Amino acid sequence: MLDRTKNVKISVRNLVEFILRSGDLDNTRARSDADSMQAGSRIHRKLQKQMGPNYTAEVPLIITVPVTWDDISFELTVEGRADGVINNNTIRDDFSVLLFEEKDLNPPEIIIDEIKGVYRELSHLSEPIGVHRAQAMCYAYIYATKYDHAKIGIRITYCNIETENLKYFDETFTYEELSIWFEKLTKEYGKWAVWQLKWNEKRTKAIKTLDFPFSYREGQKELVTGVYKTILRKKKLFIEAPTGVGKTISTVFPSVKAMGEGIVEKLFYLTAKTITRTVAEDTFRILQDNGLHLKVVTITAKEKICILDKPDCNPGACPRAKGYFDRVNDAVYDLLTNENDITRELIKDYATKHCVCPFEMCLDVSLWADAIICDYNYVFDPNVYLRRFFMNDKQNDYVFLIDEAHNLVERAREMYSAVLYKDSFLEVKRLIKDKSMKLAKHLDHCNNDLLKLRRDCDEFEVLDNINGFCMHLMGLMAEYEVFLQENVIIEGKDEVLKLYLDIRHFLGMHEIHDDNYTIYTDYDEGDQFRIKLQCMDPSRNLNNCLIRGRSAVLFSATLLPIGYYMEQLGGSKDDYAVYAPSSFLPENRLILIGADVSTKYTRRNEREYKKILGYIKDFTKARTGNYMVFFPSYQMLQTIAELAGDEIEGLVIQSSSMTETERELFLEEFVEEPQISRVGFCVMGGIFSEGIDLKSNRLIGAVIVGTGLPMVCNERELFRGYFDEKNGKGFDYAYLYQGMNKVLQSAGRVIRTKEDRGAILLLDERFTQQQYINLFPREWFPNLCVNQTTMPSTLSEFWERVTGKHKSK
Template identity: 80%
Template sequence: MQDEKRNIRISVRNLVEFILCAGDIDNTKSRSDADAMQAGSRMHRKLQKQMGANYTAEVPLSITVPITRENISFDLTVEGRADGIIFNETLREDDFSVLQFEKEDNEPPAVTIDEIKGVYMELSHLHAPIGVHRAQAMCYAYIYATINQHERIGIRMTYCNLETENLKYFEEDFSYQELVTWFQELIDEYAKWAVWQIKWTDKRNAEIKAMDFPFAYRDGQKELVTGVYKTILRKKKLFIEAPTGVGKTISTVFPSVKAMGEGIAEKIFYLTAKTITRTVAEDTFKLLGEHGSKLKVVTITAKEKICILEKPECNPGSCPRAKGHYDRVNDAVYDLLTNENEITRDYIEEYAEKHCVCPFEMGLDVTLWADAIICDYNYAFDPNVYLRRFFANEKQSDYIFLVDEAHNLVDRAREMYSAILYKDDFLEVKRLVKEKSSKLTKHLEYCNNDLLRLKRECDEFEVVDNVDGLCMHLISLMAEYEVFLQESTITEGKDEILRLFLDIRHFLNMYEIHDDNYTIYTDYDNDRFRIKLQCMDPSKNLLTCLERGRSSVLFSATLLPIGYYMEQLGGKKEDYAVYAPSSFLPENRLIMVGDDVSTKYTRRSEKEYRKIFNYIRDFTGARTGNYMVFFPSYQMLQAIADMAEEELQGLVVQSNNMTEAEKEAFLEEFVENPKESRIGFCVMGGIFSEGIDLKNNRLIGAVIVGTGLPMVCNERELFRGYFDEKNGCGFDYAYLYQGMNKVLQSAGRVIRTKEDYGAILLLDERFTQKQYYNLFPREWFPFITVNQLNMKNKLEDFWNFVDNKG
């Protein structure tokens, strides 16, 4: 990031990987870079301790180079930490500040820079050092030789197989002048990008400082904007419960952009759970651009969606763009950056085609230079997917995380940090490889036998205390797996072989960090035996991720109870929480609770279903318009839909596994000012209960059937027992909060703007219990209880009021 002194800092690794990366994308080569980085750190320390007295480990090196280009002067600081420095001759200390060396001509250089790389690949396959690794060592050699005035210096690439601990060395000597010429060319190429960054940042910040909030503030909105800005300033987290229509997106994005303009923040990550909310974020940044503040905003699209092939096959043999991708991608990124601001999927696809590069990888590279990144939660939190270019080194940077619909992150995080292995997968891969690798087959058998012993001990569901033995066999299996993937050409069963490799890698990674927040159990999934490492409480893992940034703002229309979400999402006692007031007039909304009906499993019957249907018929019959009815399950939805088929006109029913086109067609039924009623039967927690925006009178009423509680199952009961023991709130954490969140989200479809009006009917006697209505948002009070006899009168009074008001 640029500061007032026009100093740009970059690590040695990032510099060489950005400028010198070349060649093909090839997923047929080693797939364990992330694992090698993690295990490699341990191997570094072990090797360094064995090196002797003439070896100095972990030497910080830095050089600042003045650069002038295009009438812009700045300092470029290149910094890093050399793995080791080898002093090849006896040292003579002439004084305490300068070390000189006694040497004769034609002898090895006095000093060699050692660059250690841990790999899983078989070292016999490595015939020369990898280019970017050699370049890192050359950078350190240049810096050290400059500081210490050496005319000649050596580099050594030390490759270590992380399983066998075998070593392979590549050594090379350079004259100082050779390194000067090489390093100058390197920074000259980078200077083009640095100058662009300086010019863009100056222009961007000037525009941001002149920018005002693009609307007249709604009630409480200015306080919300100020609260977000102060949170960023104080390096805290803010949890916002904000009703629909408050303007959460602009109220969080605007102060974040302002903080960027003041040099407080370096980059904004807008993190979402669904595609629709990414579109809202794009529109918000576009709006700020229309009001004079243009930013480079990149939206990351999943590889499967943006790939030019029907199915991603990232290698030169399968994809024409993979061949030589890295030779062309920097030019593609520079072209895009210098011509576009709102870098959406369409622009990435256009420029990727122009330069014949992979659109997904190009999109990731653009993020390095972007001001704001709009992407799925995965790219910040998922240990398999997160953006390593920003988060791998664990250090804190001046990033702002804006987490939209944050209520979704609890369950998403639990799954991200959990891991599953299926016994059948080991047998299937064994069948596929047995003719190609006896060693891999043997290791697969060991692991299968471990799982077989666990299966024999599991009738239906079993909590397991210790799987250290299985994990030791999995570690050995992974080493042989890596050799197999390096040496073999896979034809049959490629997807199955790679999937198990990735599943085992994830399982071992999660096992390494597992603690009291985890439970290990075995059970059966459609008769398939599995072992699951279940993350019960994701807060510790999420906190680790959030602390990579300066500040986080987590917001949702349904973040109740706020204490639960703060606890589960990595909040601390010193973090902030606010409840943004609703801007809606309470008289525009009618909230009713039917207190003579139940959806409890023990009460479900044709008689109870008939009562529910009668409520729905009377509710939707009170006024012509569009309605949605949300059910706790497809089973109940279908049962009542069968009753409604003859008696309810305008019925449309959500089906299972709807495509995007089918979803759009369903929503298109809900037109403005309909002449006939349209009644949509949907499932709570499904695609229509969240993230859809039927404004004005495209939706005037919603019926919520039941409390949305998840079905009782072994895993839910595991959560219940875990949190009962932890804080005595097992039922609430395992069932109640998730269920009520679905209720609030479904009901939230009705009132979308300040001008909207509508009625909401909650059907279950449990809503009249304090345990449930304490989770209603403030704007739902006062609500009224009704029965089938008096509900019609309440609706008639409400709709008369609306008509008279209009």
């Protein structure tokens, strides 16, 4: 039976935005409210400080009301924070002009103020936006109920962020009017709340009886326990776990169990690549096959799920955008009440049935899902993150499971950096000059600022202050907003919108930039002048995102050195780190180091390349099977491939721009029990060095050519100087750790399951140096230094020994 004493909580904003939304999807208009949130917060504070003693800012309001739906009654708690409450009993006469129109000589005793900072021209607002008005009405009803007011007013205060001009919309309600309106609103939400109560009870009951679906491997039970305790204690856990120890099930299972105990509200499984998303989906499916009831949704990129060849979300381009918000709630309810494992195909099917956008529908479904599998962007990227979950920076009982966490350092630096190109301003001016002289003038101001900066930049220039440029950008943004509201762009729409979004992001990053940032100008590979806000250390920004949840578990096969990753990924001294033991027998893997070759730039010549080629030929001839050879660059790959000619049997080469189909065909070449060897030439850090899963004897060896160090460039040297000054580890942070991570990932392709046998050859003399040996994982010991003379016999002995125990290898 359903526990009817349950209480459902929802914020005022989420309630009105969910129930009262209507109309079209439309990307042809600037979305002022969402886009101006950060700047709007500043305006909120400024306006609130200007108000007099009769004005109380940030007033918390909460109400619990009984709701009945489908003969089931429960309590609904609606809560939020009113921007301001105006008490006219304490108003000063000299302050009345600021608050009220002269004609309003008898204002209500109490007025609820809802402040919205926008970029749009206020003259275009003839009435308040519906959800803004509804928010104020909710607060007015809660306040009037609490303090017994028969009449109460609302005011929607719109402030243009650039000009700080104000526009007010005032309305007065009787308590009876608000009561009828609020009861209707909460009753409409009742259908959803009752579904959720029923589902949560069913889900919790199933979780309580759920057991771990496999026999525990060595150390796995301790890992599962560690994850559960981390969630219980609201900490972060960093897990360095070799391939094959079952990282995914070891993190998902205890998180699900914590959900069953009411500790966790929602799981976010975050990945960097499609292949790891698939592993997560399979893991949840295994638990569902063992009796788990859980709503799991995977968020697919818009480009991959859109019904158009190229996404264009407006009613003029897509029939599903017209009236989207009028139909989507029915589509979501239909899906939720009929499906658990919410796959990409199911989303597409239900979106077609209800004629809605599959991508936007997927985001709406995520509100009701227990677990969300998605890219890092949806939690961390300031432009893409799921505002519906993280808008107010409030801590919720979310758990973040972050797979392949080593990728997040560089990804985060990109997310929190911003760049603008001078040529973009000139191009957009050319496209719009006949439509808006005002916008063209603002574009000119910014272009002139960049022109001055270019004159002072020979090659690379670090800047101390760009406040003047940013002031001009803010003026441009205000006019840009007006332009996008008033014009339908046809020619050059992509270029016009891209610059708008780039400027918005640039200003957003400038707003939060601190001593973890460096600002510089330089020229890209095409000699285009640009200005960049470079995030040097993303830890503070990442932590600000992670604290929106109760706990985070970050795991990878390559989190070495663990201290570096804990520091860069927002960890603290109070957080935990574990090294999960490998379940593989060390005698089943052979680690060789070819110490008489080098890939240093000063040693890159034909003689050295021929020596590398000789190692590759001898290594792959030792036993018939499938091999991958990883190079530090496409250039070296191509050079050695040309030298090889027809000397390497079964050679296949990764190209620099492979489609998904081409990648699949490439991997299909690596069959079990091949009659002739297959040797794949690939690039370290590329699509085949991470995430691919060639189990059993589909891959028996890997050659790692070089240490994977990034190319020396101005930006890398900037990182080097920054961290030299910060902690004296500039080379390690800028080059060494990133390079060795690529090496470890590439080598990790070989041993995927406990039954695998394989050999790994590291080709570079630097692998014998202590600074590199210190970064070897535990399972890389012991290892052997070889040369071309000794390697064949060493390999022969290894294969004879392991094939005697395991015939397939």
